[in-house]
Amino acid sequence: MSATTGPAAPGSATAAPAPTRSVRARTLACSVTGAAVVALDGTVLTLAQPALQRDLHTGVAQVQWTSTGYLVAVASLLVLAGRLGDRHGHHRVFALGSLGFAAASAGIALAPGIGTVVLLRILQGVCGALLQPATLGMLRTAYPPDRLTGPIALRTAAIGLAAAAGPLLGGALVSAYGWRSVFLLGVPPTLAVGLLALTVREPRRTDPARARAGGDPLGALLLATALGLLVHGLVTLPHPGAGGRAAVTLAASAAAALALVRHERRAPHPLLPPALLRSRPVAAGLGALLAASAALSGALFVTTYFLQEVQRLDPLDAGLRFLPLAVLMVLGALGCPPLQRRLGPRRTALAGGGLLTAGVLVLARLDTGAGAVATGTGAALLGAGFVTLMITATAAIVRHAPVEHAGVAGGLQQTAMNTGPAVGVATAALLLALVPAGGFVPAHGAALPVLALVAGLTLPAALALPGASGGPGDGTRPSEARRSRRPFCVRS
Known part of the structure; x- marks a missing residue:
């Protein structure tokens, strides 16, 4: 060829x-x-x-x-x-x-x-x-x-x-x-x-900026410290008697994050490229993924305990109640590309955020007598909404990242997808401890209503995504859009 x-x-x-x-x-x-x-x-x-x-x-x-x-x-x-x-x-x-x-x-x-x-x-x-x-x-x-x-x-x-x-x-x-x-x-x-x-074999590029990429060891150390302490603090927060230790860990994470921001503003070749972070689609996509993964993981955490501790289902039966989530994730992944071509990233992401929020709200109504249909409906909405939002937001992040920063964009996307679940589960466990009267029954607690609000944060994030792929809505000039579709030329 x-x-x-x-x-x-x-x-x-x-x-x-x-x-x-x-x-x-x-x-x-x-x-x-x-x-x-x-x-x-x-x-x-x-x-x-x-x-x-x-x-x-x-x-x-x-x-x-x-x-x-x-x-x-x-x-x-x-x-x-x-x-x-x-x-x-x-x-x-x-x-x-x-x-x-x-x-x-x-x-x-x-x-x-x-x-x-x-x-x-x-x-x-x-x-x-x-x-x-x-x-x-x-x-x-x-x-x-x-x-x-x-x-x-x-x-x-x-x-x-x-x-x-x-x-x-x-x-x-x-x-x-x-x-x-x-x-x-x-x-x-x-x-x-x-x-x-x-x-x-990847093509060699002679861009001097690419050769200098990665030359920010202090930024890498501060970012690793901030993220590591954040995840560790969130994971230990729900444990009995670990509140004080978790609070110190989270405070140290915040201090490392502030030091990182200050350092990155002064670094000649920062680990986090300013052009990438200033991109509206990239920032919106990261926010949507963080909120969506937090809402999904927190909702599954609460519902799993409800099915096994309240309704006394064994792990296999509880897992089968969530089968519609997996089925809709696969079907939704296959149907999302044509939907995105028809509606554009913004409206597709709005639809995904709406379905995800509706799924959490359906699960929030489960009481002790809830059957497989109610749980399956909520799980199906979660799966359809999450996969639609995940594909659309990820495509926006990766597409609007310059090729020379594709790895950083992928790292930020994966960071959102790994940090979100820790935030969601920690939030759910904390609310279950603070509102113990309802036990693990979603309809009597506060965890799932709060997680529905977290899921709702995906909607304003979706509004900040481009209105159309490659069109005026994504802030790409027509000449740039034409260059991006050239089949035989890859620019960096």
């Missing part, structure tokens, strides 16, 4: 040939598989933790660190990992993260004690942070902006399938082969796509 290049603008990077179909196919396979494996890993671990605790003769607090350590490592390093992809190539960073993830997973399956498991889970989190932003950064460099929605939708559908299959697959594996088998599950696919990513 031949490729031609257009003339380079003065002072810009040298134009690179457009990726071939083979490169795009391999990139899409790596992106979809990597994102799905990370989603699957999180869901299967939850079911493996009780067996892990019994087998290694350890306490609940130590087992909890198998999740907390991973989350802190991921949240701390996502943006830095994205910047490394911008500097050294997203396929290389993805390969490093995938191969490291496979090695850490295999090591956990062979671990002799809980200390080794926790350390390897932290290493797995570091590797997960390397590969997650790259799954979006690779797509941004392989596809023109007006063709990103389809690959992102396919990636999201794979995440939905993995999240849906995780509890069933994890339960079956733990029952038949023990907890170690769930960690072996992710080794073959991550090993395969890590090696596949090494076969893709």
